[in-house]
Amino acid sequence: MIDDDMIDSGFRMDVRNIAESxxxxxxxxxxxxxxxxxxxxxxxxxxxxxxxRMTQLGLHKRVVPNKKYLWLCANCYACSEICxxxxxxxxxxxxxxxxxxxxxxxxVGKKSMYGQIAKTGLVFEVGxxxxxxxxxxxxxxxxxxxxxxxxxxxxxxxxxxxxxRRK
Amino acid sequence: xDFSLFLxxxxxxxxxxxxxxxxxxxxxxxxxxxxxxxxACCGHEIEQVDRDAYMVWAARNLCIAEEMDLDIAVLCPSxxxxxxxxxxxxxxxxxxxxxxxxxxxxxxxxFKGTKEVRYWVQILLDDVGMDRMRELISPDFKGARLAVHYxxxxxxxxxxxxxxxxxxxxxxxxxxxxxxxxxxDYVDKTMCCGMPTLTSDMKVGxxxxxSKLDNVRKVNADAMVTSCPICHMMFDSNQPxxxxxxxxKYGIPVLHLSQLxxxxxxxxxxxxxxxxxxxxxxxxxxxKKS
Numbered sequence: 001m002i003d004d005d006m007i008d009s010g011f012r013m014d015v016r017n018i019a020e021s022x023x024x025x026x027x028x029x030x031x032x033x034x035x036x037x038x039x040x041x042x043x044x045x046x047x048x049x050x051x052x053r054m055t056q057l058g059l060h061k062r063v064v065p066n067k068k069y070l071w072l073c074a075n076c077y078a079c080s081e082i083c084x085x086x087x088x089x090x091x092x093x094x095x096x097x098x099x100x101x102x103x104x105x106x107x108v109g110k111k112s113m114y115g116q117i118a119k120t121g122l123v124f125e126v127g128x129x130x131x132x133x134x135x136x137x138x139x140x141x142x143x144x145x146x147x148x149x150x151x152x153x154x155x156x157x158x159x160x161x162x163x164x165r166r167k
Numbered sequence: 168x169d170f171s172l173f174l175x176x177x178x179x180x181x182x183x184x185x186x187x188x189x190x191x192x193x194x195x196x197x198x199x200x201x202x203x204x205x206x207a208c209c210g211h212e213i214e215q216v217d218r219d220a221y222m223v224w225a226a227r228n229l230c231i232a233e234e235m236d237l238d239i240a241v242l243c244p245s246x247x248x249x250x251x252x253x254x255x256x257x258x259x260x261x262x263x264x265x266x267x268x269x270x271x272x273x274x275x276x277x278f279k280g281t282k283e284v285r286y287w288v289q290i291l292l293d294d295v296g297m298d299r300m301r302e303l304i305s306p307d308f309k310g311a312r313l314a315v316h317y318x319x320x321x322x323x324x325x326x327x328x329x330x331x332x333x334x335x336x337x338x339x340x341x342x343x344x345x346x347x348x349x350x351x352d353y354v355d356k357t358m359c360c361g362m363p364t365l366t367s368d369m370k371v372g373x374x375x376x377x378s379k380l381d382n383v384r385k386v387n388a389d390a391m392v393t394s395c396p397i398c399h400m401m402f403d404s405n406q407p408x409x410x411x412x413x414x415x416k417y418g419i420p421v422l423h424l425s426q427l428x429x430x431x432x433x434x435x436x437x438x439x440x441x442x443x444x445x446x447x448x449x450x451x452x453x454x455k456k457s
Binding site for chain 1: 174176177179180181183184186187190202203204205206207208212213214215216217218219220223224227270273274319320322323324325333334355357358359361362363364365366367368369370371372374375378440443
């Protein structure tokens with residue numbers, strides 16, 4: 001049951017205005033994507049089709065701030081590859097995640113990963129332990145990242161605070 | 168043939184044996200790989216937070232590589248997708264190029280777009296060629312049943328990657344079969360490994376990997392073969408964790424494609440870092456005929 005007050009009429013326009021998700025309204029809900037989604041198999045509440053429908057309907061609150069739902073997407077592009085309408089559901093989901101990040105609705109596991117990227121420039125930190133193994137293999141040590149440069153990029157694009165914050 | 172090598176961060180963190188074996192194999196085939204100094208994470212994960220930040224971040228990596236005046240070889244599919252997407256975007260969209268360069272200017276860099284981003288398997292297929300590889304790779308693994316796991320981001324989105332047929336790919340199967348083994352088919356062969364979902368819902372992420380291991384076991388594969396460091400982490404390093412979580416026992420060895428090719432080229436176990444794999448790989452050596 002969807003009540004009128006659950007609908008945010010500007011939401012779908014916000015999503016359509018992003019070039020990568022401009023074809024949002026072209027989804028006819030054929031459902032061809034669903035059997036190809038690896039997440040749907042393990043959590044039938046989730047499907048790219050449902051996410052698209054909720055977005056088309058303007059159900060902002062069910063989609064964007066919902067940390068346990070939106071971020072399940074593994075970014076595998078299986079739905080995008082199979083879509084007959086070529087609406088690119090994966091790109092629409094990326095747009096939705098970008099919106100969620102702006103209002104700081106990021107699941108805790110992802111948040112700590114982004115913190116790591118902001119701090120070190122890397123998703124996986126490479127330190128002495130790793131370099132010792134590399135030396136044993138005869139490989140060069142991993143070359144250090146100039147974090148002042150990566151930090152500058154995150155600050156100039158306005159995402160440093162979103163990525164580096166503790167809470 | 169000289170290329171710069173974009174390493175990414177998953178490889179030096181836990182999968183250095185992928186780099187080791189890829190360097191051995193490519194070196195033998197006449198491909199020299201130069202380190203890119205100061206490269207960061209490719210930027211793949213940043214796309215989820217903000218597309219602009221992702222673009223500038225990836226462009227910085229491309230700029231460092233561009234300084235070396237060599238085309239860029241990439242071992243990790245997710246790094247490949249990221250660098251290739253941003254490279255193509257900036258080469259074709261002057262407005263975005265201006266935006267990116269305006270920020271990069273502050274750190275003394277400029278994206279010019281003079282180099283190409285290449286997945287290492289593409290270099291093997293297109294530049295080295297099957298004929299040369301057939302000369303150096305012996306069909307020592309006759310009778311072996313090998314289950315290829317294609318990483319998502321060498322297949323999809325195909326409109327950007329243009330690497331292989333995204334539904335029925337053959338490229339890596341053909342390479343694997345140069346070693347004499349059979350590349351077996353199994354259910355959901357091109358499906359994701361589940362790794363990206365580990366950080367949002369651990370059970371779902373592990374569950375995806377478990378279903379793939381189940382499917383590989385059903386076709387009696389002797390080993391899995393990956394060409395992505397993230398997928399390798401999921402199936403190899405995380406295999407004991409998956410077994411514990413679901414009360415299962417798989418014991419399926421998982422080889423980097425470069426380790427398998429290296430064995431068939433005559434490199435030994437340790438030269439290819441096979442001693443560093445989590446699941447014991449000695450059963451694979453026993454399958455080798457000569």
